[in-house]
Amino acid sequence: MADTPSSRLCLDVDQRLGQFHLQAALDLPGHGVTGIFGTSGSGKTSVLRVIAGLERPSRGRFTLGDKTLLDTQRRRFVPPHRRRIGVVFQEARLFPHYSVRRNLTYGIPHGVKAQAISHFDDTVELLGISALLDRMPGTLSGGEARRVAIGRALLSDPQLLLMDEPLTGLDGARKAELLQYILRLTQQVEIPVIYVSHDPDEITTIADHLVLMRAGRVEASDRLPALLQRFDLTQALSGFDATSILEGCVSACDPDYHLIRVALDQDHHLTLPGVLHEGSRVRLRIRARDIAIALTPLKGTSYRNQLPATIDAITTLPESPHTVELRLRLGAHRLRSRLTKQAFDELALAEGQEIVALIRSVAVNAL
Numbered sequence: 001m002a003d004t005p006s007s008r009l010c011l012d013v014d015q016r017l018g019q020f021h022l023q024a025a026l027d028l029p030g031h032g033v034t035g036i037f038g039t040s041g042s043g044k045t046s047v048l049r050v051i052a053g054l055e056r057p058s059r060g061r062f063t064l065g066d067k068t069l070l071d072t073q074r075r076r077f078v079p080p081h082r083r084r085i086g087v088v089f090q091e092a093r094l095f096p097h098y099s100v101r102r103n104l105t106y107g108i109p110h111g112v113k114a115q116a117i118s119h120f121d122d123t124v125e126l127l128g129i130s131a132l133l134d135r136m137p138g139t140l141s142g143g144e145a146r147r148v149a150i151g152r153a154l155l156s157d158p159q160l161l162l163m164d165e166p167l168t169g170l171d172g173a174r175k176a177e178l179l180q181y182i183l184r185l186t187q188q189v190e191i192p193v194i195y196v197s198h199d200p201d202e203i204t205t206i207a208d209h210l211v212l213m214r215a216g217r218v219e220a221s222d223r224l225p226a227l228l229q230r231f232d233l234t235q236a237l238s239g240f241d242a243t244s245i246l247e248g249c250v251s252a253c254d255p256d257y258h259l260i261r262v263a264l265d266q267d268h269h270l271t272l273p274g275v276l277h278e279g280s281r282v283r284l285r286i287r288a289r290d291i292a293i294a295l296t297p298l299k300g301t302s303y304r305n306q307l308p309a310t311i312d313a314i315t316t317l318p319e320s321p322h323t324v325e326l327r328l329r330l331g332a333h334r335l336r337s338r339l340t341k342q343a344f345d346e347l348a349l350a351e352g353q354e355i356v357a358l359i360r361s362v363a364v365n366a367l
């Protein structure tokens, strides 16, 4: 989707909260999902609260598209209820004495009722909550209540949706189910979403752009695939297990073996387990430790994927001296690979060298 300067989200704030000092500057795309990741206490929720207008910083400016919602120099502060920003918190925060239907329609602003009512059925369908409309919040499961809370935020006709750890407290299966709902939603709604999480799996499933927070500051902010390739952030991204994200399109299916062929570009293809239709867009998550290196193509091997690549960069990890990490270049794509130092020395690998990246099909997650 096109991203013009007039649709971006720009934030530059300075705020003290007790001992904590938030000094965050961000320039984010006006579409897609931005993940905010960082350790506990790094300031993720504080950033969301400033964006939502729930905190009033001592100094700062915040613009959403062409609207200035905060500008302390000009004494401008648009209050939360006039920002058109939907917020979904860790807990559902539904009104216990209202039905699900009433909770959903509660946030619909006056004056946009007719238009919002036409969104109602679509939203209810998208979130799978049509059977719950006459229930009371106390009778809902944790996952159902979160879906209703997301529906309520969407029906308030927001220009931006903020989600603060929306999966917290759910068990594994409910978490995966709600994540799939959120993923579908973010692919269908046309507003930008900011998604706070400290779970790398959630972030790599859902985010297009990633912001790394550390001690109240923005340590890095970039498109997710690019940011995950940065060796200098290895420590901050350690929970991501040196994962690479690739995006491609299903170009063929083998129904007998339940395999799909994914084209990354004209010259690079991967064979993976899956039953997706030809033409489907897929996001692939590949861990550095699942990629091996050969100097020439192998014969008689179980590796389904042998991709020609160039070694773009090499680094060692001070915390694990037995390991060497490579960044590989496959056309416009980048891929991390982790080897033992012994294998690296034996193969005498060097930057700029052409090699073959070996990737086991079953090690790749197609999302």
Ligand SMILES: Nc1ncnc2c1ncn2[C@@H]1O[C@H](COP(=O)(O)OP(=O)(O)OP(=O)(O)O)[C@@H](O)[C@H]1O
Binding pocket: 017, 018, 019, 020, 038, 039, 040, 041, 042, 043, 044, 045, 046, 047, 198
């Ligand atoms: N009103 C407040 N008064 C004093 N300190 C505060 C206030 N609000 C937040 N803090 C502190 O600011 C820091 C950042 O909090 P914040 O909730 O933004 O972190 P977070 O990255 O979202 O953490 P978590 O992952 O644990 O939710 C914390 O140390 C917190 O205790």
